[in-house]
Amino acid sequence: MHINCIMPKPENQGCNNTLQDLPTMLEPIFPITLKFEEVVYKVKLEDIKCKEKTILNGVSGMVFPGEILAMLGPSGSGKTTLLSALGGRLGGKLLCGKITYNSLPFSGTIKRRTGFVAQDDVLYPHLTVFETLLFTALLRLPSTLAHESKVGQVERVVAELGLSRVRNSMIGGPLVRGLSGGEKKRVSIGQEMLINPSLLLLDEPTSGLDSTTALRIMTILKGLAEGGRTVITTIHQPSSRLYHMFHKVVLLSEGRPIYYGSASSALEYFSSFGFSTSLTMNPADLLLDLASGIGPESKHAMEQGEAMEQEKKQVRETLISAYENNISTRLKSELCNLETTTYPWKKDTSNIARINTKGEQWCTSWWHQFKVLVQRGMKERRFEAFNRLRIFQVLSVAFLGGLLWWHTPESHIEDRVALIFFFSVFWGFYPLYNAVFTFPQERRMLIKERTSGMYKLSSYFLARTIGDLPLELALPTAFVFIIYWMGGLKPNPIVFVLSLIVVLYNVLVAQSLGLAIGAILMDIKPATTLASVTTLVFLIAGGYYVQQIPPFIVWLKYLSYSYYCYKLLLGVQYQQNDTYPCIKMGNKWEWCKVVDVPAVKSMGLDHLWIDVCVLGLMLVGYRLLAYLALQRVR
Known part of the structure; x- marks a missing residue:
């Protein structure tokens, strides 16, 4: 043969x-x-x-x-x-x-x-049984089928597999109490029965x-x-x-x-x-x-x-x-x-010929996949993004920082510059560490669903990154609102808004790098190790700690997004001709130029649009790198 x-x-x-x-x-x-x-x-x-x-x-x-x-x-x-x-x-x-x-x-x-049920039940822990099956139906059943029919199909599967009693119960996981092993297995089978x-x-x-x-x-x-x-x-x-x-x-x-x-x-x-x-x-x-x-x-x-x-x-x-x-x-x-037309269980085999390899296409449109994945992501991660520990962590740092820099006098410009650098540092490593876990944690789910042909990688990637923005940007916004006014920075609404925009911009870039590291390594331990080394190097080369970097390694600071964020925040807060009270002579202050302060002088306050563009290239480049890395996942 x-x-x-x-x-x-x-x-x-x-x-x-x-x-x-x-x-x-x-x-x-x-x-x-x-x-x-x-x-x-x-x-x-x-x-x-x-x-x-x-x-x-x-x-x-x-x-x-x-x-x-x-x-x-x-x-x-x-x-x-x-x-x-x-x-x-x-x-x-x-x-x-x-x-x-x-x-x-x-x-x-x-x-x-073809339905394929893996040995391990790969399910989202914070979704209910009905939500899990419904989102699967919305992604795997064709767009020609009405929404009500898809819901009806889910109800029939729930009833047939004996899941009616737990239809509104969370799936559960290591940290979330949920279904039993047998019930999870039936949910996994139900996902395949939907098609x-x-x-x-x-x-x-x-x-x-x-x-x-x-x-x-x-x-x-x-x-x-x-x-x-x-x-x-x-x-x-x-x-x-x-x-x-x-x-x-x-x-x-x-x-x-x-x-x-x-x-x-x-x-x-x-x-x-x-x-x-x-x-x-x-x-x-x-x-x-x-x-x-x-x-x-x-x-x-x-x-x-x-x-x-x-x-x-x-x-x-x-x-x-x-x-x-x-x-x-x-x-x-x-x-x-x-003879494949001979079946021991059924005489009428007229439908057999209808299977063919023509007209292969996605069951749903890209836009439909994107919308469903965004909705599912918001439901699944609403507990993770706004859990009490995470909110306490950010707000406590904001209030503590606000107290330490409480109404910093204009004459203490070094402290103000340190506060500005703190903005770029904290919102450089915090979102990066959170983003590193994103794709390694979802690797098994991504493999399972893409192998089943549920959606295109591009729709998943954009839904996963764009859908996280409201959740990821809410905490840094609250952080800036608190520490900016408590720290005594310029009480100008325009300057405040621009500072907030720069911080949020930095959050997106840091998040992009974290996504790229996680997607390339797809293993949490080496990914966090690389993220630690990267943030430490970017912190040192950010322009605050080392102001005169040796020429043979000066290129390192141009790779640091913290450097560009720090420079942009300085450029928003101060202008070329700004002065500050530097020396007190009796009852009078002698005024000095801000650009003469060593920490500001080493950074400069010009060519800010170039820094904006560089951060933009980093934002796009890191996310593109993450997307290309995900294509290797099989």
């Missing part, structure tokens, strides 16, 4: 416009028969040059609508990798084989008809759940399969009750298949080779033991050492040989002869 490498498809945005005719009950429109033949997947080992490790090695099978296929095997056997390959989430020259959906290759339209999928893939849907909750989840999946969906799931160690719900089983051992067929026939198959037990046990336990190389009557099962490893190797070789001789040949023949 000729095997073609599955080349990576361009990121798809296909949409199924027929969803505008969503039925009252969730019934799939397009049944999908999935075939996978001789799937091989390898990864390059980073520590060994030109060395590859085989994760999957010649896995084949087929799943019909109405069936549940379970992938069993010990940890590291390749279950999740195979599931990702079947869901179109693996690509490149290292993935080879043939995977078809009704004899068609993976495409945007098929992607839109009315024909193919549903689930990675360890019962992981971490008690037996009763796991049974309820599998009962829901069985009901979905009976409605005509093709369901494929990985599962680590199912109970006997769960095992008997499966129609077919693929058993993997170190990436190689050792069984494919009916779940009810597995024990009989292995018994024919002498792998049977006199004990009454869960069939899944026996299969997992065999996949691990442990025979049912093994004398070394609890031992470690060379004898055990040799026995495991012999068991695996026997099972692999048996698979090649008894299953592989027959399976290849069935796959070659399979």
Whole structure:
């Protein structure tokens, strides 16, 4: 059989416009028969040059609508990798084989008809169950569907998955009390059910759940399969009750298949080779033991050492040989002869032909995606942006600073200059540190939603950055209002407004750098370390602490946004010809020029528009860098 490498498809945005005719009950429109033949997947080992490790090695099978296929095997056997390959989430020259959906290759339209539930429930903790499902529906269902219909679809999914009791409860997270593990899993399944999928893939849907909750989840999946969906799931160690719900089983051992067929026939198959037990046990336990190389009557099962490893190797070789001789040949023949228009559960297959790869497009417009993402972001982050600790932190610093600089006399110009520099420093590092966490914290959510084709990266990026502006700019505005007047700076409304604008401008630039650092590293620890080093360097080179920087490193200050903010604030507060009382002679003051003050003289008060433009370039450049870095996230 000729095997073609599955080349990576361009990121798809296909949409199924027929969803505008969503039925009252969730019934799939397009049944999908999935075939996978001789799937091989390898990864390059980073520590060994030109060395590859085989994760999957010649896995084949087929799943019909109405069936549940379970992938069993010990940890590291390749279950999740195979599931990702079947869901179109693996690509490149290292993935080879043939995977078809009704004899068609993976495409945007098929992607839109495929639901993928990851092992971990990636959900926003501060949204309710209904809000979570509603925002998913607004992003994943086509714009041709009325808003009321999307809400109705959400209500139907909530009812079908038994979530009505907790529909208005928060999802919850590490710091927020919310749903139980089983309820979160049902919400994750519900997100995929909203698109009315024909193919549903689930990675360890019962992981971490008690037996009763796991049974309820599998009962829901069985009901979905009976409605005509093709369901494929990985599962680590199912109970006997769960095992008997499966129609077919693929058993993997170190990436190689050792069984494919009916779940009810597995024990009989292995018994024919002498792998049977006199004990009454869960069939899944026996299969997992065999996949691990442990025979049912093994004398070394609890031992470690060379004898055990040799026995495991012999068991695996026997099972692999048996698979090649008894299953592989027959399976290849069935796959070659399979007519995708033949379905054991449904005679009318006229809808099959309607699946095609033409007319691939985003289900919703860019503007619609942007609006929905802004609304969702505001709802999710309203608790984070205006939490009591953050408000107390900013306001307490403002009042304390105002008391320390309380009505600073005009003659104490050094103190006034220090206050101006404090503006640029505090609102240089504070927004930067907050922004560094933005994308690393949302990395898993971004990967999940973009892999599902929910929105364009540009709509997400602008919504995430622009939607934060009202929240991010409110606190610095309050800060400036407090400390400016308490500190005794120029009581001129125009000067005050200009100073506020410069501070807010600096906040946006600092935030942009933080977003870029977070997007490039996508790891909180190294990102915060780099942010600490960057802010420290910018602080030192900001023009206040070191006024005469050596020529060979003077270029460093021109990279510091704190330098430009400090200079602009000085330029707003003082003019070239301004004077201040510097020396008191009896009852009279001698007046000196402001530009002669060393701290001001080293900065200068001219060419302010150049500084505005440089900050503008930094603002655009850092955000563009962050956007380009996010494109690498897969």
